[in-house]
Amino acid sequence: MILIEEIAMSSAGGKDSIYKLLDMLRRNNQLVYQGNSFERRLVFAVDKDYDDVLSTGRRSQHVIRTRGADVEADIHLAGNLPKALSAALSVTQDDAEVWAAAVGDYVAELAAVWREWIELCVLSVGVRARCSVRPSRHSAINRDRYGTVDVDKLAQAESDIRDTMGEGVPDTKEVWVRARVAGVYRRAEQEALVKGKLLPHYLLWRLKPLFAGRVVDSSAFETLVTHLLLTTIDFADSWSDHYRTSLQKALAS
Structure with missing residues (x-):
């Protein structure tokens, strides 16, 4: 488990950085890595905030959101x-x-x-x-x-x-x-x-x-x-x- 702040592409961190990283990895087909004897999948966990109310949540099997706001x-x-x-x-x-x-x-x-x-x-x-x-x-x-x-x-x-x-x-x-x-x-x-x-x-x-x-x-x-x-x-x-x-x-x- 790695905090987004440890790898964020900007100093802000947070969901925006997570989604940028998610998009980059998806474009490069790197969300799933198939090894010789194992498979590694990347999963991102984010606070839901007001995503449901505002219809702003990112729909992806690789994103897990909290039940509550955070x-x-x-x-x-x-x-x-x-x-x-x-x-x-x-x-x-x-x-x-x-x-x-x-x-x-x-x-x-x-x-x-x-x-x-x-x-x-x-x-x-x-x-x-x-x-x-x-x-x-x-x-x-x-x-x-x-x-x-x-x-x-x-x-x-x-x-x-x-x-x-x-x-x-x-x-x-x-x-x-x-x-x-x-x-x-x-x-x-x-x-x-x-x-x-x-x-x-x-x-x-x-x-x-x-x-x-x-x-x-x-x-x-x-x-x-x-x-x-x-x-x-x-x-x-x-x-x-x-x-x-x-x-x-x-x-x-």
């Missing part, structure tokens, strides 16, 4: 939260079970709290806007980050996107993107739009009121929790079928 989101969706909380906060398993139950489906909850912000982020990507509305950032339109939407900030963010959208983007693109996002929420698939890198902060924000005056060391929580969730994942569980099936298709292509 690999961190998949970890939060598949990990055992009570076990991770117990280790991250140095509390008993019983306390961790109670807190995890109280927090509930925090990924879907954040998708609901940030619905307007997430829609703007998808729109910003879809129209290639060059502004501060970016999927990697916490909401800039919700009061105190997770409160109600500030309508003035919402209007300003919308204006920033329209003022900086990419050249040649049709005026109808905004309506189309918003309709696509609405469809995701209507089908209750909004978890797939939440960036996993933003989840630790929200999870800690949800947990703090549950400490109820207890002294709990949460200073390293945001750094540790995703890693600890990864250690709790059961890779034989049904959630991994997505990856197993994708890999099987890549090996059989």
Whole structure:
């Protein structure tokens, strides 16, 4: 396994570099190497981001995409939260079970709290806007980050996107993107739009009121929790079928 940053043809790395490399290898018939006694196939793993919503994903048997927006989101969706909380906060398993139950489906909850912000982020990507509305950032339109939407900030963010959208983007693109996002929420698939890198902060924000005056060391929580969730994942569980099936298709292509 090799990170694209180790071999990227530009300093940017990321999916663009992966797809450039994929295209080059395909043109040169190098995606599959047949040795005397073995066969080697190249497979690329990428974050899905908003590819499904925007219909921008690269369709190839040699590309495996995450189920959620990124690999961190998949970890939060598949990990055992009570076990991770117990280790991250140095509390008993019983306390961790109670807190995890109280927090509930925090990924879907954040998708609901940030619905307007997430829609703007998808729109910003879809129209290639060059502004501060970016999927990697916490909401800039919700009061105190997770409160109600500030309508003035919402209007300003919308204006920033329209003022900086990419050249040649049709005026109808905004309506189309918003309709696509609405469809995701209507089908209750909004978890797939939440960036996993933003989840630790929200999870800690949800947990703090549950400490109820207890002294709990949460200073390293945001750094540790995703890693600890990864250690709790059961890779034989049904959630991994997505990856197993994708890999099987890549090996059989």
